[in-house]
Amino acid sequence: MTRGARLLLFSALYLAQGLPYGFFTQALPVLMRDAGYSLISISATTFLFVPWALKFLWAPYVDRYGTRRRWLLPLQLASAIGAALLAGIDFSGSLRLVFVALLIFNLLAATQDIVTDGLAVILLGPRDRGLANGIQVGGYRLGMVLGGGLLLWIYGLAGWRPMFATMAILLGLTVLPVLGLHETPRAPAVEVAPARHAWLRRLRQPGFPMFAMLICFYKFGDSMGAALVGPFMKDAGLGLAQIAWLKGTLASAAALLGAAAGGWLAFSFGRRTALLIGGLSQTLSLALYAAAASGIGAYPLIAGACIAEHVLGGAATVALFTLMMDAADREHASSDYTLLACAVVIAQGAATLSAGVVAQLFGYAPMFLASVLLSACGCLMLITALDRGRGPARLRAVWRAQTAS
Incomplete structure (x- = not known):
């Protein structure tokens, strides 16, 4: 495949993941809040994302069999x-x-993600991964904002059936x-352990568990703050059309800009920077939500926080x-x-549950403040640990x- 074809492929695959994920994580909580569900009930839907947390169990079979x-x-x-x-169900x-x-x-x-991520690791060299991950995140976030914004807007206008029909067309x-x-069939990878135990062998690689724990800390605070943004907007008095506009049109442009900025930073200045x-x-974006939840700025600040x-x-x-x-080995x-x-998914699930409990008991402002502190600490912990040589050898x-260059 040409470089352009590869980039188009990855964009489409990650958008396909983000589209339903955006609806179920951004639009559905708003609809549930509108229907009177509690914040704890809304956050409990994170258990339905269990395939993302358990997909490591069947990932070795994807590595071994077929194209x-x-x-x-x-x-x-x-x-x-x-x-x-x-679309045919009421x-x-x-x-x-x-x-x-x-x-x-x-x-x-989750299964499609296993295939796509493995394909990306194989096709991309270290130099290209920053730019390619910009495309990955851009496609995924564009899918999320289409699912959480466009589909929510269509639901507000026409209901469930046109919304799911639009989702089907886009997918x-x-x-x-x-x-x-097009690929040639892959020979089964040489493994000492059978495929059903291969994930455990991969997990035991030197430095791998420590790195997994560090990236969980990195994502926990951010995930906690982002978990209840939709219900917060609803409770702040925004209508479905306003939420769809913020999480659709504005968020779509912002997501693409953020992905491009991240890819440019990684490509130009290295991983650490x-x-x-x-x-x-x-x-900083979580701090803006905390300020808005404290009664500062109203709609303009909420819009700024979303962007x-x-x-x-x-x-x-x-x-x-x-x-x-x-950190991933090309052969696996x-x-x-x-x-x-x-x-990361497990950390996000724990963060979502924590957000629901804290917001239900103490309010949105304390929840957002806690996410600010945890996000900053997680970032500094990860960078400090990597500077000290933690993580897998590769x-x-x-x-x-990257640091020396």
Whole structure:
């Protein structure tokens, strides 16, 4: 494949992941809050994202068997068909079927993510990973804001069926770039342990558990603050159209800008600078939400916080994902990257539950303030540990080279 075709492919694949994820994590909480659900109940839906936390269990099979095209085509088609089927169901009486759909979509998207991340590690060299992760995060966040903004706007205008029909069309379009992916069948990787135990062997690599723990700390505070932004906007008096505008049009442009900024930082200045600037700047966006929740600034500050969240958070995520690719071994790309991604998902789930409990008991402002402190501490902990040589050997080599250059 040409470079342009590869970039289009990755953009489509990550957008396909972000689209349903954006709806279920951004639009659905707003709809649940509108229906009278408590913040704890809303945050409890994080348990339906369990496939993202457990995907390391089947990642070794993706590394071993078939081509990635044979994995991607049925997964992409199943997501599009699933959304089309949902368009034929009336959800006005209950959200239970939506929760079932959420679990199924997460299973499909988590498996697709295993394939896509492994493909990225194999096709991209260390120099290109920063820019490529900018495309990854840009595509994923664009999918999220389409799911959390555009689809919410369509729901407000026309209801469930047109919304899911739009989702099906968009997911169907992301299948097209996969048709141009051609690979030779891969020989099964040589493993001492059987595939069902391979993930445990990968987890035991020297420095790997420590690095997984550090990236969890890096993401916890940011995830805690972002978890209840939609319900906060709803409780602050914003209507569905306003929320859709903020989390759709404005957030879409901001997400692309943030992804581009993160890719440029990682490519031009190295991992350390990108990680430091991205991590501390995303903390600033959480501080804006804390100020808005304290009664300062009203709608203009909420809008500014939303834009800052997507710009600065996008840059921070690019830096983190680039680092995770550096830590993955090419021969076990899907397994290694998936283990790290699962660690992040587990941290995000814990952060979401924590956000719901803290906000329900103490209010939005204390919850956002706690996320600010945890986000800043997590960023500084990760950078300090990497400066001291923590993490897998292949990551240390790239970190030293990037710091010295």
